[in-house]
Amino acid sequence: MNTSTRQAFNDAPLELATLTPGFADPVHDTQAVFRTLLDTLARPGTIRTLAGVLPDSAATHAARPAAARAAYAALLTLCDFSTPVWLAQHDAQLAAALRFHTGAPLVDAPQRAAFAYLHDAHALPALECFALGADDAPETSATLLIRVDALQGGAPLTLRGPGIEHMQNIAPVGLPERFWRERAELAPLFPCGIDCYFVCGDDVLGLPRTTQVELN
Amino acid sequence: MSDLSAAPASSAPPASAMRRAWMAVLARTPRAELEAALQRALQGAPLPAYDWLRPPETGLAMVRGRVGGTGDAFNLGEATVTRATLRLREPAAAAPVGVACHLGRDRRRAELAAIADALLQLPQQHPQLHAQLIEPLAARIAAAREARRQDTADTRVEFFTMVRGD
Numbered sequence: 282m283n284t285s286t287r288q289a290f291n292d293a294p295l296e297l298a299t300l301t302p303g304f305a306d307p308v309h310d311t312q313a314v315f316r317t318l319l320d321t322l323a324r325p326g327t328i329r330t331l332a333g334v335l336p337d338s339a340a341t342h343a344a345r346p347a348a349a350r351a352a353y354a355a356l357l358t359l360c361d362f363s364t365p366v367w368l369a370q371h372d373a374q375l376a377a378a379l380r381f382h383t384g385a386p387l388v389d390a391p392q393r394a395a396f397a398y399l400h401d402a403h404a405l406p407a408l409e410c411f412a413l414g415a416d417d418a419p420e421t422s423a424t425l426l427i428r429v430d431a432l433q434g435g436a437p438l439t440l441r442g443p444g445i446e447h448m449q450n451i452a453p454v455g456l457p458e459r460f461w462r463e464r465a466e467l468a469p470l471f472p473c474g475i476d477c478y479f480v481c482g483d484d485v486l487g488l489p490r491t492t493q494v495e496l497n
Numbered sequence: 498m499s500d501l502s503a504a505p506a507s508s509a510p511p512a513s514a515m516r517r518a519w520m521a522v523l524a525r526t527p528r529a530e531l532e533a534a535l536q537r538a539l540q541g542a543p544l545p546a547y548d549w550l551r552p553p554e555t556g557l558a559m560v561r562g563r564v565g566g567t568g569d570a571f572n573l574g575e576a577t578v579t580r581a582t583l584r585l586r587e588p589a590a591a592a593p594v595g596v597a598c599h600l601g602r603d604r605r606r607a608e609l610a611a612i613a614d615a616l617l618q619l620p621q622q623h624p625q626l627h628a629q630l631i632e633p634l635a636a637r638i639a640a641a642r643e644a645r646r647q648d649t650a651d652t653r654v655e656f657f658t659m660v661r662g663d
Contacts, residue, residue, distance in 0.1 A: 297582070298593075381550070382551070
């Protein structure tokens with residue numbers, strides 16, 4: 282999607298007849314999801330579940346976004362009008378729902394995004410494409426939500442760093458190996474860097490910029 | 498003062514102009530009247546089933562004005578606004594979406610107005626609902642406005658300056 286069509290989409294009327302509902306109780310549901318997202322980033326490598334917060338859209342005739350439900354819940358919680366979102370893969374249903382429920386602008390340049398959702402981890406662009414923040418404002422970096430095929434059962438990885446007492450093992454499936462290499466190259470830039478969430482279905486796993494990953 | 502129920506911009510297609518007109522009537526109707534009128538119009542049938550797209554929520558909206566209606570825009574102040582969006586479950590093929598946005602913090606009123614807005618979009622329900630719900634309320638609003646205009650006109654003072662003869 283080029284810039285003009287993306288801009289046109291941000292301004293176009295929404296198709297409400299097939300819009301996906303958001304949280305049933307936005308105040309408390311966003312608080313619960315935010316707490317979970319915070320916990321999983323504070324304890325890197327632990328898997329948390331964001332189940333039960335989104336209404337079952339099978340009960341309604343709304344089309345469901347193809348996105349992982351955990352990613353949809355996280356984006357509904359974290360985004361607002363001041364956080365540009367970049368969707369790596371076109372998803373009209375998710376885009377319309379984000380616009381309606383959060384008011385977040387969609388951008389088509391990854392470096393302008395505060396949050397990015399990557400439905401296909403293999404099509405992940407180089408991590409330098411994203412905002413890394415500045416030394417005096419590291420919070421302006423991007424947060425990536427990457428959908429993986431599974432959070433367990435892949436090649437084992439060892440995590441060390443803040444929030445981990447000794448070490449933590451994870452084994453996500455479906456991430457390209459270059460992701461870990463590019464991520465390690467960003468480590469010297471601390472406090473700049475990129476925080477990631479891996480999502481799969483209702484589950485989410487946090488990987489902040491401070492965590493060191495060893496490929497076993 | 499601008500007349501909010503006046504005919505909308507001419508660029509809007511007729512369907513959306515009509516919808517804007519009935520939404521303006523619903524936005525000016527107190528809750529008790531809205532509830533009674535909706536019950537009457539539905540003739541005892543229960544309210545239709547629906548799903549929330551946006552449950553009623555109260556917030557602030559900046560009201561902007563223009564001096565004389567034509568000057569530069571300025572921020573008049575913030576108003577408390579309650580809005581709601583819902584989607585009916587029937588008919589499943591083309592479910593109408595009802596929207597309400599009202600001054601004040603009455604959530605139930607926003608809910609009722611959004612249901613009325615959705616029902617008014619159904620072709621088979623529209624004539625009856627429009628006749629029984631919107632037209633009486635619109636007439637009442639017009640009568641209240643006319644009475645107020647009359648009250649104001651009664652106390653009108655004409656100022657003029659005598660031309661001084663030289």
